[in-house]
Amino acid sequence: MAVFKYRALTAGGKMVVATMEAEGRADVMAHLERIEATMISVSETVAGETRSWRDRLTIEPGTEDITGFTVDLAMLLKGGVTLNEALLILTQMETRRWLVRLIEQLHVDLSSGKSFSKVLARHPRLFPPIYVKMIEVAEVSGRLEQALTSIAEERQRTERLRKRLVSALAYPAFLAVAALGVLAFVLLYIIPQFEGAIAGFRDRISPSALFVFRLSEQFRAHVDIVLIAIAALLVAFIAVKRFAQKRALWVEVLSALPLTSRIVTYHLTLTFCRTLQILLENGVDISTSLRLVRQILSLPSAGPKIDAIIADVRGGKRLSQALARHALVPGHVVQMLRVGEESGRLGESAGRIAGFYENKLDVALGRMTAIAGPVLMMGVSMLIGWLILSIMSALMSINDLLV
Structure with a gap:
């Protein structure tokens, strides 16, 4: 075909x-x-x-748009509306043209006789495999409304966590950019005002002051290159954010830093347990659940461990045994999951662990923000103080020579 x-x-x-x-x-x-x-x-x-550049630059529904669509669809199904009618109603309710086009296409494909999961699978950029698999299982069990509700709740929880992460990193990033801006301003406009005063005395001022003046000269001489480099970095960042599918490099860097490594561990444990809970409670088997979890974990080093865990589980081992062998999550998490396995409540146990680590992650983010802000502020203050002291020491040295 x-x-x-x-x-x-x-x-x-x-x-x-x-x-x-x-x-x-x-x-x-x-x-x-x-x-x-x-x-x-x-x-x-x-x-x-492949998608053309024009298609890539076309506005597409974001993650929050898809979450809102999922919430609305679940509400309509809960009200007794059929899936086909619900999609038609959403096309009439929605005002954003790009989202209307998506829902219309879903409605047309569904009307052609395809299952809803296959219709969603045609849009992998918007509906990830975990979303499609849960819908597929729900269609078989007749629990589509419950599955959509679970998906919507999890996506809303994930989006809140993402905003919390962004806000925690935004303030330190702002301070770092402000420090670089202050440094550039001083090197471009402040230090040149004193160059005339030290003319002829460069060999007699302190090495620290001389370094500042030479740094200013080099910066002004290559300011065009610096601006081009900054513009290129901004374009590269926007391109990566717009087109890249994974953030593995950034996550790997954060996992290696002392201040953020614990946060990455908390986030990985939370994502693993929460996703496992959602999938198991919606009827997805353990092997498929692990395969789907592997696709959403952004830490590169976790991929091979998940593959090994899947192989062990398919070979007859319990999940807790495989986790203990490959050390994907902390040891006490493995113990709690073992208790859940033995009692036949693995999904419930994973949910309790996810709630615990969600609280720990929130506390860790607050602590990181509380530490990083003052540290960067002190760094900016020390940088400005060093520049001022270097200039003043140079001027005082010249004054002593003249006296």
Whole structure:
């Protein structure tokens, strides 16, 4: 079967741009007739075709948009509305055009006879494998509403944690940028005001003061290169944030720093236990749950450990035995999971651990912010003080020579 991309006009007068698998164009036209849509254009897509730069730059729903969509869909299903009708209602309720296009495409694909999980799987950038798998299991068990509610709650919890992490790192980052800005201002505009005073006395002033004046000269001579480098870093950061799928490098760096390594450990344990709880409580088997957990853990060194744990579990070992062997999470976490396994309440035990580590992570983030802020402020103050003392010592040395 080939994949066709089409543009059509719905009975309500809305433009729909979507793709579907079909034997030929006639099947696409028949599908559009069934959903009472008027075809505008249809073309066959090339297998393995990559997204164009235009598509990449097109606004897409963010994680919070998808979370809001999940919450609204769960509420409609809870109210007794069918899935097909719920999607149609959401297209009428939503005002953001890019999100409307997504929901319309989901509605069209669902109307063609596909399962909801397969429809979502066509958008891997927006609906990760863990989302799709939970929907797939829920469709079989008839618990779609409960699964959507669980997904929405977990995504909201994750987003709150992400905002907490960003806010914890934003203040120290701001202070660091401010320190660099103050240093650049002093080197560009303040120190040059005193260069005339030390002319002819450079060989007689202190090495520290001489270093400051030479640093100012070099900075002013290459300020264009510095600006280009800063612009390039900003562009690279935006490009990585816009197009990159993983943040493995940043997480690896944070895991190696003394102030943030404990936070990374807390976050990894929280993510592992919380995701395991959600998947197990929604009927996903342990092997598949571990495979999905592996896809969302951002720490690179955790990947091989998860692979080894999956192999051990498939080989007949208990999860707690595999975790103890490969040291993915702290030892006391393994003990608590072992108790949950023995009592047949592994998901519940993982949930309790996740709640415990969520509190620990919140405390650790608050402590990091409380420490990093004053330390960076002291660093900025010492930097400015050193510059002032260096300049004053140079001027005083010149004054002593003149006297």
